[in-house]
Every structure is written in structure tokens, then in C-alpha cells.
Amino acid sequence: MKLNTDISENRALISVMEERLDAHNSDELKSEMNSLFEAGIKDIIINLKDVRFIDSSGLGVLVSGYKNSSARQGSLKLSGLQTQVKSMFELTRLYRVFDIYSTTDEALLSY
Numbered sequence: 001m002k003l004n005t006d007i008s009e010n011r012a013l014i015s016v017m018e019e020r021l022d023a024h025n026s027d028e029l030k031s032e033m034n035s036l037f038e039a040g041i042k043d044i045i046i047n048l049k050d051v052r053f054i055d056s057s058g059l060g061v062l063v064s065g066y067k068n069s070s071a072r073q074g075s076l077k078l079s080g081l082q083t084q085v086k087s088m089f090e091l092t093r094l095y096r097v098f099d100i101y102s103t104t105d106e107a108l109l110s111y
Contacts, residue, residue, distance in 0.1 A: 001028040005036070011111065012036045013104060015047040021058035029058075033065040033076075042074025045107045049080030054088050066097060075099065079107040 002017035014032060018025060029046075036044060044065065048054075062078070069076040077099040081089065089095040101107040 001025040003029065003032055005032060007036075007041065010041060011043040011045070011108075012041045013045045013047060013108075015050075015104075017050050019050065020053045021048070021051050021061075022053065022055040023057040026057045026061040030061045030064060033061075033068065037068050037072065042069055042072040043076075043111065044069060044074070045077045045079055045104060047079050047104050048085060049082070049104075051085055052082050054085050059088065059092060059094065062098070063094070077101060077107045077110065079104045 004015040004017060006013045014029070014036075016029060021029065033044060046062065046065070062076070066076045079101045080103060081100060086095075086100075089098070089100065099107070099110065101110065
């Protein structure tokens with residue numbers, strides 16, 4: 001999986017540079033988030049602008065990251081959701097759980 005992680009001001013931005021976030025690659029995103037949590041980073045933004053498909057495994061990894069960040073009094077925010085990905089969040093009602101932003105800049109400004 002192609003991930004790009006930038007750390008600034010004790011926050012991390014993970015850009016997922018894949019068209020799919022599914023059972024085949026979601027463990028890599030989970031490992032990246034867990035490494036950041038272990039390093040003391042508690043606020044993470046996941047940029048999903050390149051992701052066109054997400055399945056239950058991908059959603060599960062994001063929920064797991066949300067729970068881990070919340071347990072550390074942090075936050076996990078999402079940005080750049082494509083139409084198909086956004087519809088999965090609406091179908092599963094996860095849009096009620098996550099802070100979702102149109103752009104990464106909007107997510108960063110929310111801090």
C-alpha cells in the first residue's frame with residue numbers, strides 16, 4: 001500500500017494513495033496508525049482523496065483508529081472522500097461518528 005505520512009505539531013496526516021482500501025491492504029494503514037499512536041501522536045487526519053472503493057475491512061480499520069485516538073484524548077479526522085466512499089459512510093451511518101472534511105486544509109484548520 002502506498003501511504004504518505006507527514007507529522008507536524010504533534011499531529012499526523014496520512015495520505016492513502018491507493019484506489020482501494022479493502023481487506024488486501026487495510027492492515028498496512030492500521031499498522032501505520034498504531035506506530036503513530038505508540039510514538040505519542042494522538043491526532044490523525046486520514047486523506048482519502050485517491051480512494052474510490054472501501055469495504056468493511058477498510059471501515060473497520062478507520063473505526064479502530066478512531067477508538068484508539070479517542071482513548072488517548074485525541075481525534076481521527078477524514079478528508080477528501082470520493083462519492084462512492086462517502087456513500088458507504090452514509091449507508092453505515094459512520095458519518096455520525098467521524099469528523100469528515102472536504103479537504104485536508106479544512107481538517108487541519110479544525111484544530
